[in-house]
Amino acid sequence: MNRRDFLHLSSLGGSFLALAPLLPLGACSCSSSPTSATTASEAFALEEMTLLQLQEAMREGRYTARALTQLYLDRIEELNPKLNAVLEVNPEALQIAEALDQERKDKGERGPLHGIPVLLKDNIDTGDQMKTTAGSLALANHVAQKDAFLVQRLREAGAIILGKTNLSEWANFRSDNSSSGWSGRGGQTHNPYILDRNPCGSSSGSGVAVSANLCAAAIGTETDGSIVCPSTTNGVVGLKPTLGLVSRSGIIPIAHSQDTAGPMTRTVADAALMLSAMTGVDAADEATAASNGKSQTDYTKFLDAKGLNGARIGVARQFFGFDAEVDELMEDALEVLRQQGAVLVDPVSLETRGQWGRTEYDVLLYEFKHDLNAYLKTVGPDVPVKTLEDLIAYNKEHASEELPWFGQETFLEAQKKGELSDTTYQNALARNLRLTRDEGIDATLQKHQLDAIVAPTGGPAWVTDLVNGDHFGGGSSSAAAVSGYPNLTVPAGFIHGLPVGISFFSTAWSEPTLIRLAYAYEQASKHRRPPQFFPTLEQSIK
Structure with missing residues (x-):
């Protein structure tokens, strides 16, 4: 399936889409596979520890921030050659950890993220020694002048930026x-459950790193599916926030009307903690002004194990049916919701489903050209590309490294687009928002008096195919992505050892509700389990 068909499918029910360095640029460790990683997994002292557990261990003196950081660095060194999840680690990480340990002794902890090592997707600026490249060799020498706003917020909260994760180049x-x-x-x-399977994207490395316990938590970004898809295929929690809740400044863009960063974690509680530290009004991102009075400084107060009791949840059956085994898992999930006291309205329908796929793609093409050109104006003289046109030429000149498996047709289409003042763009954007907001999610919520809507996040991971590309099955990311509304995916079970998630989505600024519902489901179901790193599906069942 090609990318354009996928965008259409997403509106129907699909998912959209150093150890310095740990690997040579462009290297692929596809041939390096253990028979299993059970020994390594069992030996890792921090496996599956939550953020609060890590913080408690530091308070009690069982670990220091430096010790945690070293353990995660060692874990990355051991497993990353098999996973290709981390592009580089922060050479200052241990020094930062030591300073935070001293601060804890002198002044006490800043909060629950004090001394917690986290990884960032490599399209998020850090004003340090690390590169920000979107996975492209064209930006291999790009060192951002300052932290992205969300990185500033994380550092202020005491988080340690451990490194940068691999991604689908240019965010897919x-x-x-x-x-x-x-x-x-x-x-x-590589997917950590079955190494020849795909991790989905574009926040691929972030999802893999969290699942494989290479970090305490990670940050991904999404335009349409790029947080929730790698979360479901890697068996973790992914939260795509309302557009404007988390600043977009300092993030290499696709499209400002849909782009947002969000937490990828092993538990809903950890996602709530991370989100609490990431929000805030940023003068450099006008969209965040709308979050004033709507954002929260502590999303953990919405964690309620009984939070499903009395909740009205719509079951969007139109996103089912692409895989019989996924449907079976979803029926199990719905039964958990019922047992926990939820009132299921089954089915509900987004009446505008399937009507915005083409115009979504048009909007993304227009905004990509405009937004990327604006970002590239900020890069330094060591970066050889300053426009999308330059980037297209660079890829042609370095085709053996950048275009060995697939081309740049999307770049070429975007380059042909005009300015954001074009009526074609303006009309497409207005249509998309109307169809997904007023006549889509909001209309469905209001018609049935719902707190949220649930649907399968996606199907099990497909075998990675560098020649033919991705083989998406189905999913439900598009309505929330195009509308700019929040979407939270939680593990819902396994199919032949491959994880599958369930998505909770609702209207703008409804993160508190989604966290409450998803947490209650998670606590009642507890489907998360760490990966075993089997080379193939056949070897996983022997």
């Missing part, structure tokens, strides 16, 4: 036939 917006998790800089990222 380069070709119709790309392989999710592949970048020219980092090669192909």
Whole structure:
């Protein structure tokens, strides 16, 4: 399936889409596979520890921030050659950890993220020694002048930026036939459950790193599915926030009307903690002004194990049916919701489903050209590209490294687009928002008096295919993505050892509700389990 068909499918019910360095740029460790990683997994002292458990261990003196950081660095060194999830680690991480340990002794902790090591997707600026490249060799020498706003917020909360994760190059917006998790800089990222399976994208490395316990938590970004898809295929929690809740400044863009960063964690509670530290009004991002009075400084207060009791939840059956085994898992999930006291309205329908796929793609093309050109104006003289046109030329000149498996058709289409003042763009954007907001999610919520809507996040991971590209099945990311509304996915079970998630989505600024519902479901179901790193599906069942 090509990228354009996928965008259409997403509106129907699909998912959209150093150890310095740990691997040579462009390297792929596809041939390095253990028979299993059970020994390594069992030996890792921090496996599956939550943020609060890590914080408690530091308070009690069982660990220091430096010790945690070293353990995660060692874990990355051990497992990353098999996963290609981390592009580089922060050479200052241990020094930062030591300073935070001293601060804890002198002044006490800043909060629950004090001394917690986290990884960032490599399209998020850090004003340090690390590169920000979107996975592209064209930006291999790009060192951002300052932290992205969300990185500033995390550092202020005491988090340690451990490194940068691999991603689908340019956040999966380069070709119709790309392989999710592949970048020219980092090669192909591997799913930690079955290594020859795809991690989905574009936040591939972030999802894999969290699942494989290479960090305490990670940050991904989404335009349409790029947080929730790698979360479901890697068996973790992913929260795509309302547009404007988290600043977009300092993030290499696709499209300002849909882009947002969000937490990827092993538990809903950890996602709530991370989100609490990431929000805030940023003068450099006008969209965040709308969050004033709507954002929260502590989303953990909405964690309620009984939060499903009395909740009205719509079951969007129109996103079912692409896989019989996924449907079976969803029926099990719905039964858990019922047992926990939820009132299921089954089915409900987004009446405008399938009507915005083409115009979504048009909007993304227009905004990509405009937004990327604006970002590239900020890069330094060591970066050889200053416009999308330059980037297209660079890829042609370095085709053996950048275009060995798939092309740049999406770039070429975007380059042909005009300005954001074009009526074609303006009309498409207005239509998309109307269809997904007023006549879509909001209309469905109001008609049935719902707190949220649930649907399968996606199907089990497909075998990675560098020649033909991704093989998406189905999913439900598009309505929330195009509308700019929040979407939270939680593990819902396994199919032949491969994880599958369930999505909770609702109207703007409804993160508190989604966290309450998803947490209650998670606590009642507890489907998360760490990966075993089997080379193939056949070997996993022996």
